Amino acid sequence: MNELVEVIGLTKVYEKKKLALDHINLTIPRGKIIGLLGPNGSGKSTLIKLINGLLVTTEGEILINGKRPGPESKSCVSYLPERTYFQGGMKVSELISYFADFYADFRPDRARQMLANLQIEETARLKTLSKGTKEKVQLIMVMSRDAQLYILDEPIAGVDPAARDYILRTIISNYNENATVLISTHLITDIEKVLDEVIFIRGGRVVLQDTVEHIRESRGKSVDAYFREVFAC
Amino acid sequence: MLGKLLKHEWRAVWKVPVLLIGILMITAVIAGGTFALPIWNSEWVGLPLSGVMLIMTFYFAMIAVSIGIMIYFAVRFYKNVFTDEGYLTNTLPVSARELLINKVITMSAWNLIGGIAIVLSIVVFVIIMILSLMPKTSSFARDLFREMAHIPELFDSPYMEGFQGFCASLLIMVLVGAFNSTMMVIGSITLGQQVRGHRVLGAVGAYFAISAVVQVINTVVMMPMMFTMFENARMDSPFPILTIFYLISSAISLLIAVGLYFLCEYLIGKRLELE
Amino acid sequence: MAWNLDSDRPIYAQIFEVIQLRIISGAYKPGEKIPSVRELAAEAGVNPNTMQKALSELERSGLVMAQRTSGRIVTEDMDMIRENRNKLARQQIREFIERMNRLGFSKQEIIELLEQPEKCEER
Numbered sequence: 001m002n003e004l005v006e007v008i009g010l011t012k013v014y015e016k017k018k019l020a021l022d023h024i025n026l027t028i029p030r031g032k033i034i035g036l037l038g039p040n041g042s043g044k045s046t047l048i049k050l051i052n053g054l055l056v057t058t059e060g061e062i063l064i065n066g067k068r069p070g071p072e073s074k075s076c077v078s079y080l081p082e083r084t085y086f087q088g089g090m091k092v093s094e095l096i097s098y099f100a101d102f103y104a105d106f107r108p109d110r111a112r113q114m115l116a117n118l119q120i121e122e123t124a125r126l127k128t129l130s131k132g133t134k135e136k137v138q139l140i141m142v143m144s145r146d147a148q149l150y151i152l153d154e155p156i157a158g159v160d161p162a163a164r165d166y167i168l169r170t171i172i173s174n175y176n177e178n179a180t181v182l183i184s185t186h187l188i189t190d191i192e193k194v195l196d197e198v199i200f201i202r203g204g205r206v207v208l209q210d211t212v213e214h215i216r217e218s219r220g221k222s223v224d225a226y227f228r229e230v231f232a233c
Numbered sequence: 234m235l236g237k238l239l240k241h242e243w244r245a246v247w248k249v250p251v252l253l254i255g256i257l258m259i260t261a262v263i264a265g266g267t268f269a270l271p272i273w274n275s276e277w278v279g280l281p282l283s284g285v286m287l288i289m290t291f292y293f294a295m296i297a298v299s300i301g302i303m304i305y306f307a308v309r310f311y312k313n314v315f316t317d318e319g320y321l322t323n324t325l326p327v328s329a330r331e332l333l334i335n336k337v338i339t340m341s342a343w344n345l346i347g348g349i350a351i352v353l354s355i356v357v358f359v360i361i362m363i364l365s366l367m368p369k370t371s372s373f374a375r376d377l378f379r380e381m382a383h384i385p386e387l388f389d390s391p392y393m394e395g396f397q398g399f400c401a402s403l404l405i406m407v408l409v410g411a412f413n414s415t416m417m418v419i420g421s422i423t424l425g426q427q428v429r430g431h432r433v434l435g436a437v438g439a440y441f442a443i444s445a446v447v448q449v450i451n452t453v454v455m456m457p458m459m460f461t462m463f464e465n466a467r468m469d470s471p472f473p474i475l476t477i478f479y480l481i482s483s484a485i486s487l488l489i490a491v492g493l494y495f496l497c498e499y500l501i502g503k504r505l506e507l508e
Numbered sequence: 509m510a511w512n513l514d515s516d517r518p519i520y521a522q523i524f525e526v527i528q529l530r531i532i533s534g535a536y537k538p539g540e541k542i543p544s545v546r547e548l549a550a551e552a553g554v555n556p557n558t559m560q561k562a563l564s565e566l567e568r569s570g571l572v573m574a575q576r577t578s579g580r581i582v583t584e585d586m587d588m589i590r591e592n593r594n595k596l597a598r599q600q601i602r603e604f605i606e607r608m609n610r611l612g613f614s615k616q617e618i619i620e621l622l623e624q625p626e627k628c629e630e631r
Contacts, residue, residue, distance in 0.1 A: 015429045015430070032557075033555050033556075033557075049507065052323075052324050053323070053324070053505070054319075054320065054323055054324070054505065054506075054507040055505070055506055055507065056503070056504055056505065056506060070328075071326045071327055071328050072326070074324050074325065074326040074327075075326035077324075079320075079324050081320040083317045083320060084317065085317050085318050085319075085320040085321040085322075086318070086321070087245060087313070087318055089245070090245070094244070098241055101237045101240075101241065102234070102237060102325050102326060102327070103326065165553065168553050169550045169551075169553065172546065172549050172550040172553070172554075172555075172556060173546055173547070173549075173550040193513055193519055193552075193553055193554045193555065193558070194553065194554060194555050195555060196555055196557055196558075212519075212555075213518060213519075213520075213558075216518060216519075217518070
């Protein structure tokens with residue numbers, strides 16, 4: 001079987017010659033929770049958008065299950081972007097039927113259960129919800145799919161500790177057993193315990209890819225402490 | 234998947250154009266109804282003037298509906314594909330072709346519905362006007378029906394030769410026009426995306442650029458034809474010439490619209506860059 | 509028993525201790541089914557694979573047993589639970605004495621203090 005994601009010599013140059021990714025090589029295995037770690041502007045979001053087909057590669061290639069990003073890969077990748085992407089006029093119930101119609105792996109019952117737990121009314125219009133609630137609804141939709149790859153872009157940035165715990169619990173208890181979860185963040189302390197592997201990225205290059213246990217054993221310190229050391233300026 | 238896209242698109246967009254058309258119909262009724270009011274023979278000029286104003290409102294409402302529908306769909310397309318909403322739209326497991334065809338069909342259909350609604354509103358206006366005038370002039374209805382009885386005779390005159398063909402070409406032009414104006418809007422917005430940093434401005438610029446190109450093509454193709462045709466034509470009836478004009482103009486519109494469609498499909502499928 | 513997984517030691521070892529303590533203290537009763545890997549992982553906020561590893565270690569120690577159907581139950585071997593309890597107690601005492609020695613208390617003084625803590629203030 002093909003690797004879940006293979007990134008080969010991937011380069012992305014934006015307009016005005018801004019180099020965002022510089023010949024990156026990566027393999028993302030199945031069945032792992034992986035942290036994509038790096039400071040702001042290191043290229044995390046660019047890599048994620050490229051995997052989701054929202055940007056054009058300048059050079060190199062991304063293969064998901066051996067295929068380039070397209071309708072097929074989109075049907076097995078569940079993506080939580082940094083922004084809220086709802087059409088404000090939609091009701092929560094309409095959003096559920098929207099996801100159920102387009103994603104064959106979407107589990108409406110699971111979404112309804114989670115929404116009920118948070119006491120979010122299905123008749124509510126999305127634009128009437130608070131920012132925090134909207135983000136939770138979006139996470140619920142994304143985690144209610146039985147996807148092969150979940151890509152979560154900065155899911156815990158700027159939320160309070162209670163919301164952060166809710167988000168992490170939701171991810172852990174809902175992701176598909178054989179699936180991989182790729183979480184991008186610059187806040188490692190909060191998320192270290194959840195990860196199998198980490199990918200450090202800086203200035204558009206991969207600095208390190210290793211398992212959390214191995215880093216802890218070989219370096220004798222937490223990944224967070226090691227991260228601070230690597231990225232100390 | 235196209236069916237599902239159409240279903241959700243339709244569900245999301247129908248309210249605004251229906252509201253606009255509803256308002257148009259109400260203004261048509263009001264404008265037609267002004268003829269029943271005892272204001273037209275008033276000494277004071279203000280009263281007939283306000284009647285004229287009401288009728289003018291109806292006229293502006295017709296323009297507002299066609300422009301309003303166009304702008305509503307332009308904004309929706311831009312937001313739904315190229316801004317935050319695009320993060321969901323463009324990660325649906327559908328091809329760029331399905332996505333675009335969905336948008337084009339929905340927008341063309343509503344352009345057409347808007348056009349039909351405008352024609353209907355004129356019909357409503359005229360009917361209400363006639364009903365309003367009837368009680369005032371007792372002979373009005375009789376005169377009207379007598380005149381209408383002559384209409385079939387009109388078609389027998391040589392002047393009406395080729396009228397059916399003309400109607401068919403008009404229908405074709407209306408259908409192509411709905412598709413063409415859709416592609417003009419979608420095409421300019423998509424082309425505007427290539428102007429990174431000034432995407433909305435780029436869209437406006439693209440619209441004028443495309444319009445200018447279309448104008449030039451039309452002129453270049455039409456001018457020589459016009460001259461040759463006027464030289465050779467029998468001038469009994471204007472319809473055969475108009476029919477040819479409309480058909481040629483439709484063909485040009487169709488070619489441009491199809492060209493824009495494939496350009497958009499390429500740009501959305503292969504060159505998409507979300508900020 | 510809360511999950512305080514903050515030290516730099518391997519996380520699975522810390523999880524092991526928390527669950528061990530839950531069994532010894534009777535929070536999980538002998539013969540009782542313990543929550544699934546995923547439930548425990550979500551509760552502790554850790555990776556399910558890490559939780560899996562901790563539970564495998566617990567299986568190896570004999571404190572929990574995998575069931576043929578699914579899930580794990582706490583051992584019904586009371587001797588083993590008692591033994592684990594005693595082992596932990598001995599370990600705690602050893603560490604306690606070590607620390608007291610560093611403070612300069614002899615074994616005799618420690619025993620006296622344990623019986624009459626107020627004596628400490630008289631000195």
